[in-house]
Amino acid sequence: MAVRTSLRRFELPFLGKAWIAAVFAVVLLLLGVALALSNERSVANEQARRATVQAEILAGSVSAALAFDDQPTAQEYVKALHASPEIEAAGIYDQNGALFAGFADSGGPLPKHGAPHDPRVEKGRLSVAVPVAQGNLHLGTVYVRTIVEPWTRRASRYVAIGIILTLAALLIAVLGSAYSAASAAYNSLQRETDARERAETALRQAQKMEAMGQLTGGVAHDFNNLLMAASSGVELLQRSDDPKRRARLVQGIKDALDRGAKLTQQLLTFARRTQVKPEVIDVGVRLQGIRDLLDRSLREDVHVDFMLQDDLWPIEVDPAQFDIAIVNIAVNARDAMPRGGEIDIEAKNLPGGLEGEDAVEIRVVDHGTGMQPDTVEKAFEPFFTTKGVGRGTGLGLSQVYGFARAAGGMAYIESTMGEGTTVCLVLPRCMRSATQEARRATAKMPDLKNEKLLVVEDDDQIADMLQQMVSELGGRAIRASTAEEGLRLFEKESPDGIISDMVMPGEWDGLELVRQVRRRNGDVPVLLMTGYSSAAAQAREEGYTLLEKPFNLEQLARGLSDVFGARA
């Protein structure tokens, strides 16, 4: 059934377009016939006109010769016509109608008697006779006979035109059907491409989940440690009165929470993105960013060492895919070292290293068991794994390979049994510089100058914290707990800027609120906060600045300086 449906879908447009082409071809043929008929008529008229003109010219020039009985001169004149091939006979007759001079080449002799008559066609010959006159004197008649192109010859000419026309019509028909076939093929290709794209998206998601799964155990362990540190710190805080000790404990708790926040943020970043969206990144900054994640999530007996060259060239890749690739390689390296050890992550510039072009090389080196040569060969293949059931899906290194190829680079493995494995990524250098994020890190911390900020946040605790942070930075905060209330308050208090959560109860979310505000007051600074929201991408697309939760005072200050700076 499904097959029949798809067949009909392919054939109907094909037949439809071929039909149009056929109609076009028939119209072309009819047009050709009409053209031939009109041409035929105009050719006949033209021939009659030409013969008449020839006769009139001869009549005009021969008048004196006829008047004064000069036969040789008349013969001279009439002979001039002999040169033109279509004239087969011409005669000059005196005023009594008697032949005076002339010739008949073929098609019978000249008429015995000459009298003027209009052009007429007889037996495939066109004849005309015009009077010869000078002033009032009627002097005689000039007769001219021409060959009309034989019917068969004309027909053969039209047949030739007809053949050309038919060929043209056929060509149109063929092209028409070829076009419709091609467009059908294109459509099916398009559908196939779409299907493949969906499959690839699914594969990327699967690869990501695989990597995340590999990390979860380690992260949970690490998180547990952080919680442990924080809760025991709080407990000790309650029992201690020594201000120095209390301060040290508070610092310890703060450090633990910071690490926890960082870890969650990295995991969220990791999970968030599914679309491939290349950005120009600094390899060093990016690798440092996942350092903690790797260090803590792999295993306690596995240590990650970074050896990064200074002034690494920027590369243009999808950052999330880059992170996943590094994590995948690191996870493989960890698994190759059952008794623990060191993983070296090295990055250096490779001038002319990628088919003559500049590139950046990233090597992940382990000192584990190594691989057999045939394992190395298959390592990049999807679903190839040496790990036991439930421990690996075989998608990890295939993601690494796919990522490197998509970025225009390459990936390869060097391995020696018993000594270890090196997975190497060579990615092309990008001539543009890295994105703002790296630069933004060095932006100076601003102070608010008593600006009034509208804080829209449904969670009372977070709202309270935010208000305190704003006043810490030197501003004043007013709070609304829903987007609708936020708009009312905005109109009443006309604050200098807005900090709003994205997801809130009520009809509007934060994005809709700031849209409404922007519609009323175009350039008011707006800072949106988000934990993990699918609306974040939309907000980013519309050009809003986003602050990812959890954030600290410094990050809030930076976000505010961004939006206030943009206005100034």
Place this chain on the structure above:
Amino acid sequence: MLGTRLERWGLALALVLAPAPAAAQVSEAAVKAAYLYKMAAFVTWPPNAFASGSSPFRICVLNRTDVAGPLSELAHGAQAWGRPVVITVIGGSQEASQCQILFLGDGHAALGDSAPVLTVTEHGASSPGVVEFTVQQSHVRFVIHRSQADARRLQISSKLLAVAAAVVP
């Protein structure tokens, strides 16, 4: 093929030349009369050649009644340059300036050198006119004297010049 064409061409020429002897049977005077009459159509006279708008087109014949006879027959009811053609037989010089065409025959007429009259003389006349008859191979032909025509402000059609036996500048 070419041979056939040439044969036909020859046949056609023979056919064309056949009526020539018939023309020779007509008298020389009649031919000259016809020529005099037809010349009117190939010559343009200046406006002052006519006494008035209603003056006829006058063809005068001096001393040649054999020509005047057939000429009168030809000109009966005829028109030239929008005027009725009149044939006048003259004897003296007094009427010559009224003529548009004057056939002098062998005689003389007292006529100014610049009078707009197409003078026609026989071959060998002591002072030839604008047109001088001659006979070539038993055909009546004529010689045209351009200087005379110019002096009399007569415009001779190039068609007439083309069939002249000779044109004397």
